[in-house]
Amino acid sequence: MKHTHPNKTDTLGADLRALRKARGLNLSELAETLGRSVGWLSQVERDLSQPSITDLRHMAKALDVSVSSLFRQAASVANEQGFIVRADTRRPIGSREAGLVEELLSPDLTDDFEVVHSTFEPFSEIEAPVSRPTQEVGYVVSGKLDLWISGQTFTLKSGDSFRIRGEPFRWMNPYAAPAVVIWVIAPPVY
Known part of the structure; x- marks a missing residue:
C-alpha cells in the first residue's frame, strides 16, 4: 500500500536518512551495524517499510540519538x-x-x-x-x-x-x- 505525503521531508525515513548522512555513514555501514540488509534500510528511509520498536531502538543507539526523538509527536494539521x-x-x-x-x-x-x-x-x-x-x-x-x-x-x-x-x-x-x-x-x- 503506497502512502502519499504532502512533503517527503517530514517523514521518519527522511529524518533517519538525514541523521545517517550527518554521521557520515553510508547505507551499507549503518545496515551492517544494525544487522539488517541494505535493501531493508533503504526501504525504511524511503518510507516503504516501517521499522519495529526494537529496530528504532537499535537505530537510535547507532545514530546516537534518543529513541523519543524518532517518534513523531501529535500529528500537525x-x-x-x-x-x-x-x-x-x-x-x-x-x-x-x-x-x-x-x-x-x-x-x-x-x-x-x-x-x-x-x-x-x-x-x-x-x-x-x-x-x-x-x-x-x-x-x-x-x-x-x-x-x-x-x-x-x-x-x-x-x-x-x-x-x-x-x-x-x-x-x-x-x-x-x-x-x-x-x-x-x-x-x-x-
Missing part, C-alpha cells in the same frame, strides 16, 4: 506539516539525565541545520566536555548559564548569545532558576 511546529507538539530530543530538557523547534531533521529549545534545570551540569564537528549558535532567552569553551568560562544571561565552532565545550547552571536557550546547530546532530 495537514497544511502545517513541514512548516509549523506548535508548542504542544514539539519532539523531545536528547537525554534528560544531566538536567537538560531539549525539544526540536525545526519541523524535521532534513535541513542543513536544526533549531533546539533547551531548558537547563537549576544546579545542573555536564562534567565531561563535548566536542562535535558542528557550528552552533545559542541565544539565552531567560536565566543564566555558564559555558566553558576551550578552557574559558563565560557567564551568559538573558539576551546574550554565543558561537561554538567545533571547540570542546561544557555547560553548567549553578543558579536557582532554569536557563532557556534557543540553539541552532549545523549540521543537525539529533
